[in-house]
Amino acid sequence: xxxxxxxxxxxxxxxxxxxxxxxxxxxxxxxxxxxxxxxxxxxxxxxxxxxxxxxxxxxxxxxxxxxxxxxxxxxxxxxxxxxxxxxxxxxxxxxxxxxxxxxxxxxxxxxxxxxxxxxxxxxxxxxxxxxxxxxxxxxxxxxxxxxxxxxxxxxxxxxxxxxxxxxxxxxxxxxxxxxxxxxxxxxxxxxxxxxxxxxxxxxxxxxxxxxxxxxxxxxxxxxxxxxxxxxxxxxxxxxxxxxxxxxxxxxxxxxxxxxxxxxxxxxxxxxxxxxxxxxxxxxxxxxxxxxxxxxxxxxxxxxxxxxxxxxxxxxxxxxxxxxxxxxxxxxxxxxxxxxxxxxxxxxxxxxxxxxxxxxxxxxxxxxxxxxxxxxxxxxxxxxxxxxxxxxxxxxxxxxxxxxxxxxxxxxxxxxxxxxxxxxxxxxxxxxxxxxxxxxxxxxxxxxxxxxxxxxxxxxxxxxxxxxxxxxxxxxxxxxxxxxxxxxxxxxxxx
Amino acid sequence: xxxxxxxxxxxxxxxxxxxxxxxxxxxxxxxxxxxxxxxxxxxxxxxxxxxxxxxxxxxxxxxxxxxxxxxxxxxxxxxxxxxxxxxxxxxxxxxxxxxxxxxxxxxxxxxxxxxxxxxxxxxxxxxxxxxxxxxxxxxxxxxxxxxxxxxxxxxxxxxxxxxxxxxxxxxxxxxxxxxxxxxxxxxxxxxxxxxxxxxxxxxxxxxxxxxxxxxxxxxxxxxxxxxxxxxxxxxxxxxxxxxxxxxxxxxxxxxxxxxxxxxxxxxxxxxxxxxxxxxxxxxxxxxxxxxxxxxxxxxxxxxxxxxxxxxxxxxxxxxxxxxxxxxxxxxxxxxxxxxxxxxxxxxxxxxxxxxxxxxxxxxxxxxxxxxxxxxxxxxxxxxxxxxxxxxxxxxxxxxxxxxxxxxxxxxxxxxxxxxxxxxxxxxxxxxxxxxxxxxxxxxxxxxxxxxxxxxxxxxxxxxxxxxxxxxxxxx
Numbered sequence: 001x002x003x004x005x006x007x008x009x010x011x012x013x014x015x016x017x018x019x020x021x022x023x024x025x026x027x028x029x030x031x032x033x034x035x036x037x038x039x040x041x042x043x044x045x046x047x048x049x050x051x052x053x054x055x056x057x058x059x060x061x062x063x064x065x066x067x068x069x070x071x072x073x074x075x076x077x078x079x080x081x082x083x084x085x086x087x088x089x090x091x092x093x094x095x096x097x098x099x100x101x102x103x104x105x106x107x108x109x110x111x112x113x114x115x116x117x118x119x120x121x122x123x124x125x126x127x128x129x130x131x132x133x134x135x136x137x138x139x140x141x142x143x144x145x146x147x148x149x150x151x152x153x154x155x156x157x158x159x160x161x162x163x164x165x166x167x168x169x170x171x172x173x174x175x176x177x178x179x180x181x182x183x184x185x186x187x188x189x190x191x192x193x194x195x196x197x198x199x200x201x202x203x204x205x206x207x208x209x210x211x212x213x214x215x216x217x218x219x220x221x222x223x224x225x226x227x228x229x230x231x232x233x234x235x236x237x238x239x240x241x242x243x244x245x246x247x248x249x250x251x252x253x254x255x256x257x258x259x260x261x262x263x264x265x266x267x268x269x270x271x272x273x274x275x276x277x278x279x280x281x282x283x284x285x286x287x288x289x290x291x292x293x294x295x296x297x298x299x300x301x302x303x304x305x306x307x308x309x310x311x312x313x314x315x316x317x318x319x320x321x322x323x324x325x326x327x328x329x330x331x332x333x334x335x336x337x338x339x340x341x342x343x344x345x346x347x348x349x350x351x352x353x354x355x356x357x358x359x360x361x362x363x364x365x366x367x368x369x370x371x372x373x374x375x376x377x378x379x380x381x382x383x384x385x386x387x388x389x390x391x392x393x394x395x396x397x398x399x400x401x402x403x404x405x406x407x408x409x410x411x412x413x414x415x416x417x418x419x420x421x422x423x424x425x426x427x428x429x430x431x432x433x434x435x436x437x438x439x440x441x442x443x444x445x446x447x448x449x450x451x452x453x454x455x456x457x458x459x460x461x462x463x464x465x466x467x468x469x470x471x472x473x474x475x476x477x478x479x480x481x482x483x484x485x486x487x488x489x490x491x492x493x494x
Numbered sequence: 495x496x497x498x499x500x501x502x503x504x505x506x507x508x509x510x511x512x513x514x515x516x517x518x519x520x521x522x523x524x525x526x527x528x529x530x531x532x533x534x535x536x537x538x539x540x541x542x543x544x545x546x547x548x549x550x551x552x553x554x555x556x557x558x559x560x561x562x563x564x565x566x567x568x569x570x571x572x573x574x575x576x577x578x579x580x581x582x583x584x585x586x587x588x589x590x591x592x593x594x595x596x597x598x599x600x601x602x603x604x605x606x607x608x609x610x611x612x613x614x615x616x617x618x619x620x621x622x623x624x625x626x627x628x629x630x631x632x633x634x635x636x637x638x639x640x641x642x643x644x645x646x647x648x649x650x651x652x653x654x655x656x657x658x659x660x661x662x663x664x665x666x667x668x669x670x671x672x673x674x675x676x677x678x679x680x681x682x683x684x685x686x687x688x689x690x691x692x693x694x695x696x697x698x699x700x701x702x703x704x705x706x707x708x709x710x711x712x713x714x715x716x717x718x719x720x721x722x723x724x725x726x727x728x729x730x731x732x733x734x735x736x737x738x739x740x741x742x743x744x745x746x747x748x749x750x751x752x753x754x755x756x757x758x759x760x761x762x763x764x765x766x767x768x769x770x771x772x773x774x775x776x777x778x779x780x781x782x783x784x785x786x787x788x789x790x791x792x793x794x795x796x797x798x799x800x801x802x803x804x805x806x807x808x809x810x811x812x813x814x815x816x817x818x819x820x821x822x823x824x825x826x827x828x829x830x831x832x833x834x835x836x837x838x839x840x841x842x843x844x845x846x847x848x849x850x851x852x853x854x855x856x857x858x859x860x861x862x863x864x865x866x867x868x869x870x871x872x873x874x875x876x877x878x879x880x881x882x883x884x885x886x887x888x889x890x891x892x893x894x895x896x897x898x899x900x901x902x903x904x905x906x907x908x909x910x911x912x913x914x915x916x917x918x919x920x921x922x923x924x925x926x927x928x929x930x931x932x933x934x935x936x937x938x939x940x941x942x943x944x945x946x947x948x949x950x951x952x953x954x955x956x957x958x959x960x961x962x963x964x965x966x967x968x969x
Contacts, residue, residue, distance in 0.1 A: 001767065001769060004766045005879050005891055009876075009879075012871050012894070016898075018902075018911060019864050020861055022911040024857060027821050027857035027860065028857055035819070035823055035825075040819065046819075
């Protein structure tokens with residue numbers, strides 16, 4: 001009977017090996033994921049510890065936008081957000097029972113002091129006197145740009161739904177990210193858990209969804225701002241130049257259907273044939289609809305994907321409460337292609353995505369991956385890690401195309417549809433958009449721009465979803481361009 | 495090791511009166527290694543008491559006040575077991591007792607730790623220490639009372655019927671009680687007890703006795719299908735009976751773990767007895783059939799599988815998710831005893847004690863525990879391998895596999911390797927019936943081991959010692 005016993009011994013060994021491998025997988029490779037508050041916000045162990053430790057600060061421009069203060073209640077520290085409403089979409093909030101969002105969640109391991117990068121500090125703390133302390137996270141945000149964006153949206157009313165995103169074109173640094181309406185994270189981070197629960201309930205019940213970060217979570221038709229993508233595809237195809245003559249009539253008959261595509265104002269764009277530059281300047285639907293039909297859906301789709309459509313690439317805020325929504329470009333049939341080319345039908349994008357179109361054109365055609373976390377430091381300010389800028393698409397358009405597009409966009413601001421974005425002494429490149437939603441709802445106002453046009457330092461996208469003004473008063477130039485202008489000025493003329 | 499009885503080989507320089515050139519069969523003699531056992535036992539006590547002290551330091555900042563009394567008690571139990579082995583089973587395997595003692599000590603410390611964190615929801619270490627005392631008493635009683643394991647062969651059918659009776663007891667109205675969905679408990683007055691734990695020992699003895707007698711019939715007849723020797727239809731009787739019994743436990747008592755354990759032991763012992771992998775094929779097939787059918791038709795098995803597949807999005811996954819969080823929280827080196835939150839996991843002191851150990855002692859500690867179990871099982875199988883009689887071989891293999899399956903099923907379930915089934919973690923989890931039964935199993939293993947490692951009487955020239963070893967009385 002010895003042979004089966006030997007086999008049995010091997011069999012048992014296999015069982016125990018399986019246990020050992022599985023335990024190793026769980027406690028070594030899975031350990032970070034299981035204790036990540038962005039993946040498992042209900043992990044009480046992590047939360048309880050985080051509440052009883054001094055948590056690292058979230059820093060913007062040298063000032064703390066989230067910090068831990070000593071408290072006398074059942075937990076030793078209280079999380080405080082000095083400019084809570086302005087930074088809430090970025091910092092997120094730190095609550096015991098309602099999850100953790102934003103940078104608080106995605107950078108939790110550093111902020112709480114559990115990150116392996118902080119291991120040495122942890123050992124030192126163990127032998128030293130104090131509690132183990134978390135590291136701090138510095139953001140790429142420019143506080144002036146953030147304030148300009150926040151004030152600009154707020155000037156339209158407290159309940160305006162909208163978002164602003166500003167990027168540094170050469171690196172992908174997020175310089176400003178504002179979403180409206182916003183909320184006060186201090187009310188969710190409190191230690192009076194009944195009050196927190198009521199505040200959370202009220203926020204969830206609010207029809208305007210103040211907890212959403214519209215800059216990355218809201219996908220809406222980008223309207224005429226998408227004509228930049230269509231123009232890029234046209235120039236890249238080689239068939240078009242800025243002075244190529246394109247149809248500029250009053251309407252375009254859509255193929256395979258009886259309907260026609262009119263211009264925004266109902267009239268013509270200034271002649272039966274106009275230049276491509278002129279078409280962008282006046283945001284001519286007929287011209288871009290026919291360019292779209294000429295290039296075909298595949299070319300448009302490929303160009304959109306080069307700018308980032310259909311993918312998610314922004315992970316700094318990717319937690320269980322917030323997710324970057326991917327911009328969509330579903331494959332259209334022929335009449336839909338004409339509509340897609342002007343950013344209607346089912347084409348949709350987030351404000352961040354539109355900012356990346358502008359930033360890609362500004363950066364000689366190379367789209368950089370946007371990022372929010374600049375540096376991670378230990379509590380004694382030693383730099384533990386710094387994010388390296390990385391390209392998302394090396395040549396979304398060629399440098400030559402980027403230059404031509406820039407010139408066309410400058411024309412749009414100088415004497416086209418976006419005169420409100422002009423800054424004295426600075427060449428600004430921009431494009432307006434007014435996207436139709438449903439007939440009974442007001443359209444959305446979009447604006448994307450970058451400046452200075454010859455050596456861009458900032459690219460901005462502004463979305464105003466619903467400003468509570470008359471339907472006729474809603475336009476990219478009227479509502480969104482002034483906000484973009486003040487954000488650009490905040491960076492260019494500090 | 496000054497005694498001449500401790501020498502391994504009888505070389506030319508050995509004591510006078512011995513054969514200077516032993517024959518080839520007599521060359522190897524197992525050493526008793528009782529000194530090594532004592533040394534390992536001291537280490538195991540250090541593990542148990544160190545853990546107990548560390549728990550006090552971690553939770554309250556001081557060493558527990560009763561550590562002297564507690565430590566003395568634990569040491570007395572362990573030394574009593576050791577002395578019994580020295581007197582009654584001097585050739586027994588020297589590694590098994592220290593492993594068991596270390597696991598039991600660690601389990602006690604963990605139970606104490608969770609009791610400190612949630613005193614009203616978990617039992618204290620003192621109760622478990624009482625159970626350990628009863629377990630060690632039974633261990634001593636088995637070693638003293640049972641001088642030769644082959645005597646148990648006479649009780650084949652008695653053991654079998656008692657096991658079935660015990661398994662049926664929880665179904666009797668009045669004394670049987672359903673706890674957390676499984677009907678595996680009996681209550682007599684204030685005493686409660688899981689008869690399944692005793693039944694598993696009796697079943698191994700019954701299977702051993704039965705298979706020794708019938709192994710030839712089961713092994714030789716059959717036909718070959720696709721390179722596999724399949725047994726004869728008429729020989730399928732016992733395996734089908736066992737399969738039905740296991741299914742009955744599953745359906746009527748809702749106890750997936752025991753059902754799997756009993757069927758597994760039977761299958762493995764059948765394989766060892768007949769040396770035919772065909773039985774494993776038939777049994778494995780029956781197992782898969784039963785498992786799939788119960789997944790489809792037994793609601794509580796369906797739940798278990800669903801929770802296993804995606805615990806994070808199921809209300810019933812709470813326990814396993816807490817266990818996983820705990821183990822993830824523990825990471826490589828653990829939070830330290832008394833510094834984690836194992837009380838957040840329901841039943842962190844019994845079914846989920848592996849998760850509690852993973853949390854506080856980390857991957858390192860949990861791996862050490864798994865390896866200890868691995869060594870225990872492999873030592874058990876080694877006893878089976880060197881045992882000279884077939885009954886002893888079968889029983890030792892069966893008992894070793896009891897531990898292997900139990901550990902695999904429960905730790906595998908807690909770590910989400912396989913669906914979770916309720917079984918105790920041998921020696922670690924809180925629970926009297928299980929602890930006492932496991933100490934009895936260890937006593938049986940050591941008894942067989944003593945028999946197997948004891949040199950044949952001819953080797954000992956000293957007539958006095960010859961008398962001492964002539965304990966083999968076959969009726």
